[in-house]
Amino acid sequence: MKVLITDDEITTRLTLRGLLSQHDCEIVEAASGLEALDVIQSDSPPNLIFMDWNMPDLSGVEVTTLLRETLSEDQPYVIIVSSYNADEQILEALSYGADDYITKPVDGNFLNAKFAVAKRIIDTQEKLKQSNEVLQKLAYYDELTGVLNRRAGNASFMVELERCVRNDQNLSVTMVDIDYFKNVNDTYGHQTGDIVLKEFANILRKTIRPYDIVCRYGGEEFLLIAEVNSCHEAQQLFERVRLAVNALEIKDGPLSLKITASFGVYVVTPSIQLSFDDMVKYADEALYQAKGEGRNRVIVKSALNDGDAPLQEAY
Numbered sequence: 001m002k003v004l005i006t007d008d009e010i011t012t013r014l015t016l017r018g019l020l021s022q023h024d025c026e027i028v029e030a031a032s033g034l035e036a037l038d039v040i041q042s043d044s045p046p047n048l049i050f051m052d053w054n055m056p057d058l059s060g061v062e063v064t065t066l067l068r069e070t071l072s073e074d075q076p077y078v079i080i081v082s083s084y085n086a087d088e089q090i091l092e093a094l095s096y097g098a099d100d101y102i103t104k105p106v107d108g109n110f111l112n113a114k115f116a117v118a119k120r121i122i123d124t125q126e127k128l129k130q131s132n133e134v135l136q137k138l139a140y141y142d143e144l145t146g147v148l149n150r151r152a153g154n155a156s157f158m159v160e161l162e163r164c165v166r167n168d169q170n171l172s173v174t175m176v177d178i179d180y181f182k183n184v185n186d187t188y189g190h191q192t193g194d195i196v197l198k199e200f201a202n203i204l205r206k207t208i209r210p211y212d213i214v215c216r217y218g219g220e221e222f223l224l225i226a227e228v229n230s231c232h233e234a235q236q237l238f239e240r241v242r243l244a245v246n247a248l249e250i251k252d253g254p255l256s257l258k259i260t261a262s263f264g265v266y267v268v269t270p271s272i273q274l275s276f277d278d279m280v281k282y283a284d285e286a287l288y289q290a291k292g293e294g295r296n297r298v299i300v301k302s303a304l305n306d307g308d309a310p311l312q313e314a315y
């Protein structure tokens, strides 16, 4: 925990530092309100601030008001430290957004008690933040493979489509399916199946370009979203991915497995304004054709309206 002591008087800073030294925390000091703001806005802001009220540039309550107004999250816990001890003054400090109040001269027992309260609240906030991050991750990512889930894939498609419209760039949506995956599960069990899914997701992520999007659509079906210039470029890109899948050796203990995958690609000019569901449907049709023609292949279809490309371009 990082603690900021803000006071224009060095004696108060020294006293507080001395009292806080028994606690497990990193202490930094500021000699004015402006200096305190610098620390608060730095890359490693404090979790707890002991803030003098009266300072020559910005007062402690002014700094507190500012940080309550400007910082959206990760708000520090603020304890105003002042020789004012009237009830109205304490209430005033709290009304500006301070969390607590200590009067000068600072009493060690009081300080320790207030520090303990602050630490309990800061620790609870930190735990909440961490579990929120985990929940957020679960909301967007597929737990098994670590790639985006279907919902996030849908949202990413909207963002990509928007970008493609702006840049007048064609967009491809590709449905990829591991060939005969059911056999893997039936022959070796679901744990091996899970390893295959993980390795497969990994090779997809590693082989496509870093700005392309991989999501698990469901079961052994994955969806790739990639900007392309032409059907030819899409064919080359996914051919490269297909060969990488072919080359993959998946190990599970003494077991070594090889897999293949079928790719159904649909390329579209963004001005056509197809929905995510439409794109998935057309990619699915291309995938169906790839399966029908013997699997382990890439079928590209398109509705490019640039005059040069045929409406249905199958490889």
Ligand SMILES: [Mg+2]
Pocket: 007, 008, 009, 052, 053, 054, 055
């Ligand atoms: Mg002062």
